[in-house]
Amino acid sequence: MAAETDLITLGRRIRHHRKKAGFTLDQLGARVGVVGSQLSLVENGRREPRLVLLQNIASELGVPLADLLSGDAPDARTALEIELSRAQRGPLYASLGLPVVPASRSLPTETLESLVGLHRELIRRANRAVATPEEARRANTELRLRMRERNNYLPEIEKIASEALAKVGHVGGALTHRSVSLLAESLGFSLIHVDDLPHSARSVIDLENGRIYLPPASIPGGHGLRSMALQAMAHRLLGHQPPESYAEFLQQRLEINYFAAACLMPHDASVRFLRAAKERRDLSVEDFRDAFGVTHEAAALRLTNLSTEQLGLSMHFLRVADDGAIQKAYENDGLVLPMDVTGAIEGQLVCRFWASRAALHRTNRTTEFYQYTDTPGGTFWCATQTGKTDAGEFSISVGVPFAEAKWFRGRDTTVRAQSRCPDESCCRRPDDELAERWRDRAWPSARLHAHILSPLPQGEFPGVDTLEVYEFLESHSAT
Known part of the structure; x- marks a missing residue:
């Protein structure tokens, strides 16, 4: 779009100086070695001229080449023409399936102003209507x-x-x-x-x-x-x-x-607290949470802010719903998160064997749950705590690669799991006998994650x- 906009401005500046010099399209074209129809395409921003042609045009019109290449419209009327052309070439107008109105000199100024005003309002409303689920x-x-x-x-x-x-x-x-x-x-x-x-x-x-x-x-x-x-x-x-x-x-x-x-959780006080805990090899989200009187989730997220830059640790964070869907996640430690073809992770299901899901099946949830998980991307240690809201249960996990577990409380856990995800045979694909038993005999209705799929209402x-x-x-x- 930026390149197209530059071509539109360039073309309008050429037309402005051509008319000012008193040339028709055919007359100027004959002087610079192109037919008038080709020059018209250049003036309408539909063809990019070669540098040699631009130099010849500038010479024949008696203006510096830099003047033709200026990003400014030569006058107010031309500025409106450029804005209309730009708007009609945009994806928003194209999505309406309406015909293009040529921004020609024959278009009355009042009509041009009205059309530009309508496009401005259309764009403003589209921006206020953020956002589609895909966006x-x-x-x-x-x-x-x-x-x-x-x-x-x-x-x-x-x-x-x-x-x-x-x-x-x-x-x-x-x-x-x-x-x-x-x-x-x-x-x-x-x-x-x-x-x-x-x-x-x-x-x-x-x-x-x-x-x-x-x-x-x-x-x-x-x-x-x-x-x-x-x-x-x-x-x-x-x-x-x-x-x-x-x-x-x-x-x-x-x-x-x-x-x-x-x-x-102020920066300096938090860093002092976390560094001291690391020196003791006793890093814990629970202690960090209690020291500053915040929620477990807030402490876990804050730890990700400070861990790499101040503690030299790469790590990951997961908030997972009781159905295994990711609600929030961050990683810089190489953990491979499930994602769709667009790269989005929200709503994607994590492996059944990950600690973030295993913790939800525990009877005793008063303390953190610790687990090592072997994955195709390496072995990770995780500490997971669970919680509950009106919307259902969830888990909060922080984790690090195996080599970094030595700094955390819970590193001595004997709980270990293996995950082959994203290989569907890991935990998603039913075995042959079960599949044969229920294939063509089941029709479930999915529970939608409304907070992920719904667009926000429009407004300022x-x-x-x-x-x-x-x-x-x-x-x-x-x-």
């Missing part, structure tokens, strides 16, 4: 790969979080609700707990009145409230603007989650009912 999965895959390249570590956000905590005098230990409130005050906000938040929003920021609305403070434990408040503040500290694409929405969500984790902020939010703010602004 969502593709964007999520791209983000996961980028974070793997960075070892899941964002030093720029670590710095912002450290500076924010320094303002309220927090240096280590569990971050209190009071410290979170002080941090909000330092940014000019007060935390307000309400029981009528919009159904589509986890929190709402009132920029006009300096308020951050959160769920009721009576939520048991309140761990999530600290994180919600920090995530809301992160949007302001990180300078976020309303996302223009689903990929940008995902990036912003990752960044606010990272900021909240960096506040709840993906997934948020804007009208509901604005009505909520209006009702509270007078209090």
